[in-house]
Amino acid sequence: MxxxxxxxxxxxxxxxxxxxxxxxxxxxxxxxxxxxxxxxxxxxxxxxxxxxxxxxxxxxxxxxxxxxxxxxxxxxxxxxxxxxxxxxxxxxxxxxxxxxxxxxxxxxxxxxxxxxxxxxxxxxxxxxxxxxxxxxxxxxxxxxxxxxxxxxxxxxxxxxxxxxxxxxxxxxxxxxxxxxxxxxxxxxxxxxxxxxxxxxxxxxxxxxxxxxxxxxxxxxxxxxxxxxxxxxxxxLEGIEPAVAGEVDAVSELIGHVVVEEGAVVADSKIVGPVVLGAGSVVRGSFVGPFTSIDRDCVVIDSEIEHSIVLRGAHIESVARLEQSLIGRETRVVATQDVSKTHRFILGDHNNVQVGR
CATH class of the missing domain: 3.90.550.10 (Spore Coat Polysaccharide Biosynthesis Protein SpsA; Chain A)
Known part of the structure; x- marks a missing residue:
């Protein structure tokens, strides 16, 4: 067959x-x-x-x-x-x-x-x-x-x-x-x-x-x-927690969180279920439930939950992302106060500026 x-x-x-x-x-x-x-x-x-x-x-x-x-x-x-x-x-x-x-x-x-x-x-x-x-x-x-x-x-x-x-x-x-x-x-x-x-x-x-x-x-x-x-x-509801990457002493992991080898979590709170891919960095941020972040991504001074972030994406100083699909090598960077919550469906290699 x-x-x-x-x-x-x-x-x-x-x-x-x-x-x-x-x-x-x-x-x-x-x-x-x-x-x-x-x-x-x-x-x-x-x-x-x-x-x-x-x-x-x-x-x-x-x-x-x-x-x-x-x-x-x-x-x-x-x-x-x-x-x-x-x-x-x-x-x-x-x-x-x-x-x-x-x-x-x-x-x-x-x-x-x-x-x-x-x-x-x-x-x-x-x-x-x-x-x-x-x-x-x-x-x-x-x-x-x-x-x-x-x-x-x-x-x-x-x-x-x-x-x-x-x-x-x-x-x-x-x-x-x-x-x-x-x-x-x-x-x-x-x-x-x-x-x-x-x-x-x-x-x-x-x-x-x-x-x-x-x-x-x-x-x-x-x-x-x-x-x-x-x-x-x-x-994500069925994943088992596993931490192979680096998590500093001031960060908090709650629930079922996977931090793959080579990933870094610093000064952040992650509430699972969440998967953080190899080579990715989360710093000064909140990552909420039902979020998967692929390899080599960066999340800095931002909040994100119930979203999918594809390989190589960069999210910085964004007040809050929910129910979003962020494409490969995409940059989402805040500029000035406009909105507290954002929702995106972004293709690859975009450069998006949002209010913070």
Whole structure:
């Protein structure tokens, strides 16, 4: 069995940060969201992984993942010239997949508990397809599955205006080779994409077995700032405190705080859960709960909480930052009194001046 990981999306809901950064590499508790998916695939006993990449993601993702050996995987990269839908990704991956069964996993997905049970059930039951479902409050934003009285899937529809229920597909699928015929039979949707939901419906209409697996566990499509911050909060809630860096005598660490090797905390208060990356410096500052600060960052005379700070960012003399996503090598520096609280969504290499 193989895995097909889709990592070619441009991340339009996360702009401007995704103009210069692959959304699949945005850090959750200082680890790229894509890595959580790759680890789940490995833990499910799958070793061969094809990663679909596009123009805006290929170089960064290949540099981050390499040949996959760091994860115990054998990774092959499959180039998609333009994002034309999930079913199109299956079409261009046919040579790699051959006739093997495979799991398809969206690279910006975060599924707590992994996919081992999902994969085991598919192997054990042997349907032509299996989809992971969960209940949501806004089903019109997703692919919606309709179940019959016997619990089987009788229909699926992508982003319907009038959903038939609240069970939605969350970006984890398993297929046998029958899907390769299905993706060639469907037509582009109103979005001009080849939808995997249409391919699944084709399988149903032609008498093939499509099984649901409903999960009540934590899941997020980490495709927006709100979702990224929510996933970061969820992961940080489970961290164990560890101090490998330097913390001076006047600083205070409260709760679950990770200070990685090479990081420095001076004259500051950190209230966890918080992760401070290697080589970063926090001086004369307050870092509040649910904050992850990546490698080589600087926070001086500032307050920040419930935020994600990417590698190399510099924050100085800022009265308060909350619910912010700060891009790589970005500078946020105060100038004069204007406001007490700020919220930012900043791309890489910005220089922002705010009131103090």
């Amino acid at each position: 193989k895995a097909l990981v889709l990592a070619g999306g441009i991340g339009s809901r996360l702009r401007p940060i995704t103009h210069t950064f692959a959304k699949q590499l945005l850090p959750i508790a200082n680890k790229p969201v894509l890595f959580y998916g790759l680890e789940s695939i490995r833990d499910a006993g799958i070793r061969e992984v094809g990663i679909v990449v596009g123009d805006t993601t290929a170089k960064e993702i290949e540099a981050a993942v390499g040949d996959g050996s760091e994860f115990g995987l054998e990774v092959t990269y499959i180039f998609q010239q333009e994002p034309r839908g999930l079913a199109h990704a299956v079409i261009i991956s046919r040579d790699y997949l051959g006739d093997d069964d495979f799991v398809m996993y969206l690279g910006d997905n975060f599924v707590i508990g992994g996919i081992s049970d999902f994969v085991d059930r598919f192997r054990r039951e042997g349907p032509q397809a299996q989809v992971m479902l969960t209940k949501v409050t806004d089903p019109q934003a997703f692919g919606v599955a309709e179940l019959g009285e016997d619990g089987a899937i009788v229909g699926v529809e992508e982003k319907p205006q009038h959903p038939t229920g609240d069970l939605v597909l969350i970006g984890v699928y398993a297929f046998d080779s029958t899907v390769h015929q299905a993706v060639l039979e469907i037509k582009p949707s109103r979005r001009n994409e080849l939808e995997i939901t249409d391919a699944i419906q084709w399988l149903i209409d032609h008498g093939h077995r499509v099984d649901p697996m409903v999960t009540s566990g934590y899941w997020r499509d980490a495709g927006s700032v709100h979702d990224i911050l929510a996933v970061n909060r969820f992961v």
